[in-house]
Amino acid sequence: MILCSIHKNLTFHMARHTFATTVTLSNGVPIETVSKMLGHTKVATTQIYARVVERKLKDDMHALKQKLSLT
Template sequence: AYHEAQALQPKHITKGFDGRNWITLVRQKTDREVSVPLLPQAEKLIAWFRELNSTDDYIQPRISNQKVNSYLREIADVVGIDKKLTHHTARKTFATTILLYNDVPIEVVSKLLGHSDISVTQRSYAQVLNKNISNHIGRLEKVLNK
């Protein structure tokens, strides 16, 4: 979420049991701890931000949610995306396009998003889950027809 992204500090990045870097923080909305392993792309972005702002206590530049959304709209215009992009849209896109469409289990998606209960995730992403179910049944159908 925007507030967690803006509050992210180097102290929130720790080496996990698996040798990866993880973000570990308490979500403001649910007051629950959430741990998210960092993908290499995220690590590169963090390193880039730290290089630009080596004296800042925060990982990302401290800008308002409105300004972030304004930048996202500019990017959408430049690359020809005809959709209103926001920080929250980016969060939902990560959950669907990156996680669910790549067969990450809903339980893992729920944990990564910091939802208080898996039913929140299921309600929010029901149409994605149905599409995923349809894709899996389509693959099963092909296998069974051979």
């Protein structure tokens, strides 16, 4: 990972997590489809990733509100 200046060990799990959150769920792919893509037998397992996306959305909206605030 030295070539790309990443100073963290990248794992298969990190790749799956990034795929699930950044590539699919953040781009509107239905959670049922993502669940099948990841090989999950229960959608509840995939919902763990959806919570990450929801939390980021809330954080981003809060940051935007702060930037737009006149106070």
